[in-house]
Amino acid sequence: MSYQVIGIAIVAVLFLLIRLLNTTDIPKIKGLPEIPGLPILGNLWHLGTDHARVAQKWAQKYGPVFQTRLGNKRVIFVNSYESVRHFWITHQSALISRPTFHTFHSVVSSSQGFTIGTSPWDDSCKARRKAAATALNRPSTQSYMPILDLESTASIKELAADCKGGAVDVDPSLYFARFALNTSLTLNYGIRIDGNINNEMLEEITQVERGVSNFRSTSNNWQDYVPIMRLWNKQNTEAESFRLRRDAYLTKLLNELKGQIAAGIDKPCITGNILKDPEAKLNEAEIKSICLTMVSAGLDTVPVNLVMGLAFLSSPEGQAVQARALEEIEKVYPDGEAWEKCLVEEKVPYITALVKETLRFWTVIPICLPRTSIKDIPYEGAVIPAGTTFFMNAYAADYDEQRFKDPYKFIPERFLNDTESGTPHYAYGAGSRMCAGSHLANRELYTAYIRLITAFEIHPARNPADRPIIDAIECSSNPTALTTDPKLFKIGLKIRSESRLKEWIAAAEARTRLSLKLSFRTLSYLFVMSNQISNLRPLTTYVTGHSPMNGTAIFQETRPAVWTSPDNESMGFNVVYTTSEFPVSFDNDNDIAKHDALMGTGNLGLVNPKGTVCRIVDFAPDNNPVMHRTQSLDYGVVISGTLELELDAGEKRLLYPGDVAVQRGTIHSWYNPSQTEWARMLFVLQDSEPVMVNGQPLKEDLGEASGSIPPSGNSN
Numbered sequence: 057m058s059y060q061v062i063g064i065a066i067v068a069v070l071f072l073l074i075r076l077l078n079t080t081d082i083p084k085i086k087g088l089p090e091i092p093g094l095p096i097l098g099n100l101w102h103l104g105t106d107h108a109r110v111a112q113k114w115a116q117k118y119g120p121v122f123q124t125r126l127g128n129k130r131v132i133f134v135n136s137y138e139s140v141r142h143f144w145i146t147h148q149s150a151l152i153s154r155p156t157f158h159t160f161h162s163v164v165s166s167s168q169g170f171t172i173g174t175s176p177w178d179d180s181c182k183a184r185r186k187a188a189a190t191a192l193n194r195p196s197t198q199s200y201m202p203i204l205d206l207e208s209t210a211s212i213k214e215l216a217a218d219c220k221g222g223a224v225d226v227d228p229s230l231y232f233a234r235f236a237l238n239t240s241l242t243l244n245y246g247i248r249i250d251g252n253i254n255n256e257m258l259e260e261i262t263q264v265e266r267g268v269s270n271f272r273s274t275s276n277n278w279q280d281y282v283p284i285m286r287l288w289n290k291q292n293t294e295a296e297s298f299r300l301r302r303d304a305y306l307t308k309l310l311n312e313l314k315g316q317i318a319a320g321i322d323k324p325c326i327t328g329n330i331l332k333d334p335e336a337k338l339n340e341a342e343i344k345s346i347c348l349t350m351v352s353a354g355l356d357t358v359p360v361n362l363v364m365g366l367a368f369l370s371s372p373e374g375q376a377v378q379a380r381a382l383e384e385i386e387k388v389y390p391d392g393e394a395w396e397k398c399l400v401e402e403k404v405p406y407i408t409a410l411v412k413e414t415l416r417f418w419t420v421i422p423i424c425l426p427r428t429s430i431k432d433i434p435y436e437g438a439v440i441p442a443g444t445t446f447f448m449n450a451y452a453a454d455y456d457e458q459r460f461k462d463p464y465k466f467i468p469e470r471f472l473n474d475t476e477s478g479t480p481h482y483a484y485g486a487g488s489r490m491c492a493g494s495h496l497a498n499r500e501l502y503t504a505y506i507r508l509i510t511a512f513e514i515h516p517a518r519n520p521a522d523r524p525i526i527d528a529i530e531c532s533s534n535p536t537a538l539t540t541d542p543k544l545f546k547i548g549l550k551i552r553s554e555s556r557l558k559e560w561i562a563a564a565e566a567r568t569r570l571s572l573k574l575s576f577r578t579l580s581y582l583f584v585m586s587n588q589i590s591n592l593r594p595l596t597t598y599v600t601g602h603s604p605m606n607g608t609a610i611f612q613e614t615r616p617a618v619w620t621s622p623d624n625e626s627m628g629f630n631v632v633y634t635t636s637e638f639p640v641s642f643d644n645d646n647d648i649a650k651h652d653a654l655m656g657t658g659n660l661g662l663v664n665p666k667g668t669v670c671r672i673v674d675f676a677p678d679n680n681p682v683m684h685r686t687q688s689l690d691y692g693v694v695i696s697g698t699l700e701l702e703l704d705a706g707e708k709r710l711l712y713p714g715d716v717a718v719q720r721g722t723i724h725s726w727y728n729p730s731q732t733e734w735a736r737m738l739f740v741l742q743d744s745e746p747v748m749v750n751g752q753p754l755k756e757d758l759g760e761a762s763g764s765i766p767p768s769g770n771s772n
């Protein structure tokens with residue numbers, strides 16, 4: 057063979073090889089700007105270590121939406137507030153899946169499964185997201201406030217001791233890592249890390265989760281994009297060591313819980329309820345995935361926001377914000393009740409605005425968790441095909457001058473009179489796979505801010521070298537990591553009033569001791585999936601609401617029925633909903649919060665004073681009829697079976713499905729005459745004035761049921 061032929065063959069092979077290495081999963085998209093790139097690497101090199109800002113600069117030149125080639129992957133970057141709305145919200149059903157990446161999905165996560173936030177959309181992801189979203193929705197979150205009470209108090213108490221009356225500057229990071237981690241551990245396993253911030257387990261979990269976050273980097277795992285680089289496996293060895301360490305504590309936590317369940321000494325928690333529920337549709341791998349999500353999701357995020365918020369408050373510019381925040385808190389709570397009240401209400405708009413501005417300013421996942429489209433999406437004449445990877449440059453969108461005036465300034469006031477009715481910022485992402493823990497995170501941040509600001513004056517550290525960098529990107533010690541990793545810094549703390557702080561801490565500790573039982577009861581109420589005693593159809597409650605984006609009606613919550621059996625298992629009660637006022641106010645979902653709080657007390661009688669109760673009752677065949685009276689107007693509708701309504705003088709009527717009893721404070725009983733079939737009724741009970749007979753009020757009388765059903769409390 058001549059040298060010429062060999063030369064041509066080599067060139068041809070090289071050409072084919074380069075073409076092969078340059079191909080992308082999705083071919084170039086017509087009509088969408090593309091960033092010029094290098095052979096093989098594409099734009100990976102250019103993204104460098106400052107990917108969010110590099111992409112932000114590209115957006116200035118090429119427009120807010122452009123395509124890049126990252127090795128063999130075509131990736132769309134979306135950089136402005138409005139363009140994120142277009143893809144993540146308007147086309148949310150198309151953008152519901154997530155891509156997989158070699159390092160994270162094949163190496164780091166190969167044993168405990170993926171977190172929810174890194175799972176492609178399928179039935180399993182749907183089931184896990186639903187379980188997590190139910191456990192983390194607004195009313196559930198409200199029931200976790202005793203945990204936040206305990207954890208924020210523990211951190212502030214230790215900070216107060218460690219700052220030695222203001223003589224020593226402190227690094228706040230571990231105090232708030234424990235705050236967030238203990239919240240997740242208690243919710244998930246019923247376990248918390250006791251002891252101080254030097255606890256070994258706290259250190260191990262925070263270090264490993266940080267390491268894992270670095271492996272989820274958008275731009276420094278080139279082997280994720282250039283498959284040939286997987287042949288060099290240094291990164292893989294490191295990733296594997298994190299996996300092993302992570303497995304060790306996740307397995308330990310799960311086994312500890314399983315041991316407690318076996319010994320009957322477990323505390324109610326999300327995983328415990330799933331493990332004990334024979335009806336739970338989640339398998340072991342899915343349970344592990346939920347655990348992994350719960351442990352990791354809040355750990356890289358909540359503490360970063362809190363410590364960077366403290367960094368700003370300690371700075372010279374932060375002093376004015378701190379002063380205003382304190383003034384606004386004291387305006388609402390002049391007598392120092394803010395510590396307690398922040399657990400039950402969010403009534404200081406300035407602190408809510410401070411939380412939002414913190415989330416915006418330090419968008420801690422600057423390039424949001426990636427998405428994969430499952431349908432074509434149109435954009436300005438181009439069509440982006442299904443299967444394309446999307447990166448939201450949340451940092452650029454949250455610093456978009458079209459949406460935020462002076463975005464590089466930290467101005468909580470911007471959220472006080474914000475006219476934007478949609479997603480206020482993209483720190484939590486947006487749309488169909490938006491952060492499921494945002495209610496919990498908001499409550500954590502609000503509570504911590506209220507308590508920190510009322511407890512301490514926050515000053516710059518004495519040594520200028522210890523002071524923080526405020527800039528959202530420069531503050532990170534590892535800008536290529538998925539989440540911001542603040543460089544270490546210190547702040548100065550001075551306790552505003554020793555005596556008040558002591559009082560607040562003592563009150564919180566007393567509350568914790570007292571409320572432990574209640575919070576566990578509340579938790580069990582929320583997580584009991586079903587303990588229905590009848591064999592009738594299991595029930596679901598659908599609670600509707602309005603989209604905060606555009607006001608259209610939505611299914612806000614879907615809840616499984618929660619059954620109790622007050623009457624020796626011959627009757628099942630499912631309280632569908634309660635109201636505590638008339639007319640009902642839906643503001644801030646207060647009605648939902650009130651309902652859940654009431655159920656959490658375990659003290660609801662048959663009637664809710666000044667309100668209503670919607671209850672489904674299942675009657676066993678041939679049940680024991682109980683004569684009773686409530687001081688209420690009741691609508692009782694038979695849903696299935698036949699029921700006999702008997703009044704005290706012995707009059708009886710048979711009611712069939714669809715028949716309605718309008719009960720006007722009369723004494724009566726319900727009997728299911730079937731010897732084989734359960735019967736079901738729906739009741740709506742409304743508080744009423746007592747019936748007056750001969751000038752005497754006819755009060756509530758629970759008959760045989762008194763003792764097993766609490767008194768309603770409207771008929772004393």
Ligand code: HEM
Nearest residue numbers: 172173353354357358425484485486489490491492493497
């Ligand atoms: C300041 C605190 C937090 C921030 C900034 C944050 C941010 C985010 C972001 C940006 C996403 C991706 C959203 C998207 O793709 O649109 C996400 C997903 C998620 N977050 Fe959070 N998060 C926080 C706290 C939490 C907490 C405390 C939990 C639960 C304990 C949690 C649970 C989740 C879950 C389950 C997902 C996955 C949602 C899905 O893929 O369907 N997050 N979070």
